[in-house]
Amino acid sequence: DAKTTQPPSMDCAEGRAANLPCNHSTISGNEYVYWYRQIHSQGPQYIIHGLKNNETNEMASLIITEDRKSSTLILPHATLRDTAVYYCIVRPGTYNTNAGKSTFGDGTTLTVKP
Amino acid sequence: GAVVSQHPSWVICKSGTSVKIECRSLDFQATTMFWYRQFPKQSLMLMATSNEGSKATYEQGVEKDKFLINHASLTLSTLTVTSAHPEDSSFYICSTQGLGGYTFGSGTRLTVV
Numbered sequence: 001d002a003k004t005t006q007p008p009s010m011d012c013a014e015g016r017a018a019n020l021p022c023n024h025s026t027i028s029g030n031e032y033v034y035w036y037r038q039i040h041s042q043g044p045q046y047i048i049h050g051l052k053n054n055e056t057n058e059m060a061s062l063i064i065t066e067d068r069k070s071s072t073l074i075l076p077h078a079t080l081r082d083t084a085v086y087y088c089i090v091r092p093g094t095y096n097t098n099a100g101k102s103t104f105g106d107g108t109t110l111t112v113k114p
Numbered sequence: 115g116a117v118v119s120q121h122p123s124w125v126i127c128k129s130g131t132s133v134k135i136e137c138r139s140l141d142f143q144a145t146t147m148f149w150y151r152q153f154p155k156q157s158l159m160l161m162a163t164s165n166e167g168s169k170a171t172y173e174q175g176v177e178k179d180k181f182l183i184n185h186a187s188l189t190l191s192t193l194t195v196t197s198a199h200p201e202d203s204s205f206y207i208c209s210t211q212g213l214g215g216y217t218f219g220s221g222t223r224l225t226v227v
Contacts, residue, residue, distance in 0.1 A: 034216070043120070043207050043218035044158070087157070102148075102209075102216075104158040 004088045009109045012082075018075040020108050022088030025069040030092055033064060035073045037084040038107070044087065047073065078112045085109050116142050120208055120219025127198055127226055135193045135222045137208035144210040147191035149183060152205040152221075164191045198226045 005023040012018040024033065032051050036044040048055055048062045050071075055062045061074040075082055087107040117140040127133050137147060145166045150158040162178075164170040164185035172178045180202075182194040191210075195202055203226045208219040 036218075041205070041221065041223065043221045044209075045218070046216060102158075103160070104150075106157050
């Protein structure tokens with residue numbers, strides 16, 4: 001799996017947008033960008049994933065640069081419950097047998113403050 | 115979406131005993147299950163990959179005789195920590211790929227005393 005680099009921590013005011021960056025300069029052409037988050041003492045929760053186009057779902061938006069070497073996860077209106085560790089991972093798509101074998105970096109600890 | 119049920123959510127055991135952790139896929143068939151370990155304030159580290167009906171594949175540095183993995187059916191994978199010691203105290207998490215994406219169990223907090 002390609003290595004990812006994320007800032008260790010970020011703060012965000014409640015109600016504001018949280019923008020979490022991720023660098024993945026060695027990403028391969030068949031690798032997707034996945035984002036998960038982990039709230040203390042729970043299993044990681046899937047947020048969103050994409051290949052090259054920007055993606056949006058009910059939780060977040062994912063912006064991937066044209067060269068695919070970096071991406072940004074956007075939580076449009078952060079709440080206190082969004083405080084968690086956010087992991088950016090790159091790996092082959094769903095139907096690759098090794099797809100679930102994810103290499104987790106250290107992630108970004110997002111703290112949403114009132 | 116896909117649901118993986120992991121239990122127990124926490125367990126305390128005495129040093130030298132064995133502990134079994136179960137992960138069940140509730141609404142899909144999981145041919146492959148991934149087992150992770152997470153120490154406090156650290157990221158998830160992949161321990162092994164289990165495939166239904168065959169031997170598990172262990173990551174470098176993970177003792178296969180200590181962490182026994184069984185994946186006897188398409189809906190159940192188990193991890194047994196044998197002869198547990200305090201240094202095995204950790205958060206253990208399973209993961210699989212189901213319909214529409216990847217799912218993680220809720221994790222098991224193991225404390226060996």
